[in-house]
Amino acid sequence: MKVKVVLSTTLLFVLLLAGCTPQQGPVTQQPKPTQTSEPDSVSTASIVGDEASFEKAISDSGTWLIALTKDLTFDKELVLDGVYTNGKKDENGQEIIQRKIGLYEQDENRNITARYTLTIPKLTINSPNASIQHGTFKGDLYVSAKNFQLIDTKVEGNVYFTNEEAQSTFKADEKSSITGKQELVK
Template sequence: MKFRNILLALVLIMSLFTACTQTQDANPPEATPPQTSPPDTATPETAPDVMTTASIVDSNAAFEEAISNNGTWIICTLKDLTFDNELILDGEFKNGKKDDDGKDIIQRKIALYTQDENRNVTGRFNLTAPKLTINSPNARIQSGTFIGDVYVSAENFQLVDATIEGNLYFMTEDAKSSFTMDETSSVTGAQEMSK
């Protein structure tokens, strides 16, 4: 009986993890971020985090911890979340995959959705805050809506099947020139350099 309960708990945890993850292959080619590797001169203080697990969150405190530089590469929400304060996506993370040269892929994803076993989106969520700053390289917002203004300082930021109901400001020319969004994504406000 004890073994069966443990087995059921493991199956439940794995199904939650599977519901939040999505392979690179499931994304259209134009939505796949350029892959980078950590610099050869990385020190322990600047080396990418080696965690590859998802952080499945349903509270403000858990979400803020997950997007910090002590968080995880993928942050999956289970419901709408609203903040009165600025949010900062910080840190450099490996997603657990390798590129064609065998180097770790750096990526960060805010997944505002749930999905079924066939990776079909089953629920979309809103994330509301006055400001979201993107400091993590190769970051994306996927399959949901951010309500507020987004400030991007890192390269290769993406919107994948997502909406920003607000403005999108770029802090550098490199951040602006490397930004991509697929045909199902939109920004309702301005897309411009920050003043």
């Protein structure tokens, strides 16, 4: 019974995302910019439940939204890379650049139904406007991109910023916590 509920919820989540995403034809990978605001690609969500799928989803040929379906643990360093848009436009009609690691599942009413833990010894954030949301991250974060956010996330580790812009544009909401240091390292 529980398996049917989880599968039904996951299917509804995927269908909801697919139905809310504008149809733009095939996704094409553009040459990787040197930290500009031009997206590498526009894509949909990646629902991941294994390490190989997660690694592919966070790569520069991955997806803008990476949603876990269970706890994942890695014993190597990883990088969140690439510039992605989320399929929405701002008030000026420009594509919104965003990258999100969702450490949770939600129901059709967007209520969080499960939270997950992502364990990586070192995760480097190179994607601008990225966030980690609604779960626990165990390890150290190295933030190189601007506008990185923690939303309702516990970091059991340190947050290191590799440049002043990454440090000055970092945000963590009141539900987030960091057990270690937050400092600029060069």
